[in-house]
Amino acid sequence: MKIAVLAGGTSTERNVSLVTSENVCKALRKLGHKANVIDVFYGTEDYKDTTAFFEDNNDLEKLAEGLKALSGGVKEEVRRRKEAGESFFGNMVVDICRAADVVFMGLHGENGENGKVQAAFDLLGVKYTGPGYLSSALSMDKAITKTMLTPVGIPMPEGEILLRHEPEENAKKNLPVPCVVKPACGGSSVGVTIAFTQEERDEAVKKAFELEEKILVEKYIKGREFSVGVCDGKALPVVEIIPEGGVYDFEHKYDPEGAKEICPAEVPEDVAAKMKHWAEKACEAVGITTYSRVDQLIDEKGDIYCLEINTLPGMTPTSLLPKEAAADGLSYEELVQKLIDISLKNFNTESF
Numbered sequence: 001m002k003i004a005v006l007a008g009g010t011s012t013e014r015n016v017s018l019v020t021s022e023n024v025c026k027a028l029r030k031l032g033h034k035a036n037v038i039d040v041f042y043g044t045e046d047y048k049d050t051t052a053f054f055e056d057n058n059d060l061e062k063l064a065e066g067l068k069a070l071s072g073g074v075k076e077e078v079r080r081r082k083e084a085g086e087s088f089f090g091n092m093v094v095d096i097c098r099a100a101d102v103v104f105m106g107l108h109g110e111n112g113e114n115g116k117v118q119a120a121f122d123l124l125g126v127k128y129t130g131p132g133y134l135s136s137a138l139s140m141d142k143a144i145t146k147t148m149l150t151p152v153g154i155p156m157p158e159g160e161i162l163l164r165h166e167p168e169e170n171a172k173k174n175l176p177v178p179c180v181v182k183p184a185c186g187g188s189s190v191g192v193t194i195a196f197t198q199e200e201r202d203e204a205v206k207k208a209f210e211l212e213e214k215i216l217v218e219k220y221i222k223g224r225e226f227s228v229g230v231c232d233g234k235a236l237p238v239v240e241i242i243p244e245g246g247v248y249d250f251e252h253k254y255d256p257e258g259a260k261e262i263c264p265a266e267v268p269e270d271v272a273a274k275m276k277h278w279a280e281k282a283c284e285a286v287g288i289t290t291y292s293r294v295d296q297l298i299d300e301k302g303d304i305y306c307l308e309i310n311t312l313p314g315m316t317p318t319s320l321l322p323k324e325a326a327a328d329g330l331s332y333e334e335l336v337q338k339l340i341d342i343s344l345k346n347f348n349t350e351s352f
């Protein structure tokens with residue numbers, strides 16, 4: 001198959017996406033596909049036509065390095081394009097994606113994980129991996145996710161939603177301490193703060209508002225951290241994450257020494273079964289039929305809490321989904337192929 005691996009973009013997880021995409025593309029080539037990586041935002045100037053893009057057996061590490069070097073200029077380029085009324089999609093991106101048999105979504109975070117690219121692709125007749133636009137949008141916003149999952153009985157930490165432009169409303173809210181403050185649509189723990197005092201909490205709220213207009217202040221759940229991948233409606237083995245120093249922040253997520261991951265997690269069978277059940281149910285609640293990964297916590301009493309749904313989970317060498325698949329007997333390459341197969345199988349061809 002001709003496969004375009006869509007990478008980069010403008011989100012805070014741009015560089016993670018470059019690592020995901022490089023690894024996915026290498027796997028696709030090993031599997032015999034004609035695959036290449038393209039930055040959704042910067043596009044490419046390297047090819048005379050789309051055929052040349054798919055035929056090129058280029059050095060993917062070098063390509064990723066080159067794209068990483070552009071990351072520092074993203075904000076400025078976003079501003080320029082907005083002022084000039086230019087497209088978010090980079091040069092040749094739409095043509096290449098239309099020419100592909102399927103686009104592998106190597107994106108993470110805003111404009112990739114939030115459903116906008118998927119919605120555009122639906123209208124363009126482009127097939128892609130992972131959840132569709134609506135499930136993606138619902139899962140991207142943690143406040144909306146809560147309103148979707150809580151009514152179907154999925155346990156989530158109690159919390160309040162604050163909006164930057166409503167300081168008076170916010171002041172009336174009874175915010176918990178200790179708590180976790182996080183931007184509603186962030187990812188990879190960017191802007192997430194654990195606050196143990198009121199002062200810390202107020203400071204964290206201010207910091208989170210610098211990143212986003214909508215934030216969550218959640219009850220802090222002290223306990224153990226897990227994640228459960230779901231593929232084609234079925235949960236993979238549960239993974240436990242034990243971060244060095246106790247906090248699973250951005251650095252710990254992408255440093256191979258930053259956290260220990262144990263898969264299958266060492267928890268009683270009934271607890272693992274419950275976590276898998278909640279993961280499957282969470283995906284069902286927002287209409288995910290392809291794949292995703294659901295973050296969960298267990299407190300000291302043994303109560304389970306779902307935190308969020310990651311609709312385009314990382315596929316880097318330190319990422320959790322490949323570890324879970326490995327515990328299920330699937331190699332990285334086999335997982336990549338499976339993600340494509342289930343995405344094509346579930347693809348809604350009636351999208352326009």
Ligand SMILES: Nc1ncnc2c1ncn2[C@@H]1O[C@H](COP(=O)(O)OP(=O)(O)O)[C@@H](O)[C@H]1O
Binds near residue numbers: 189192225248297
């Ligand atoms: N209510 C909570 N109680 C305890 N820890 C939390 C809570 N919410 C988030 N965390 C911690 O913060 C990390 C990031 O939060 P999460 O909601 O998964 O957002 P994201 O991964 O998108 O940044 C989690 O992996 C967990 O370690």
Ligand SMILES: [Mg+2]
Binds near residue numbers: 188189295308
């Ligand atoms: Mg998370």
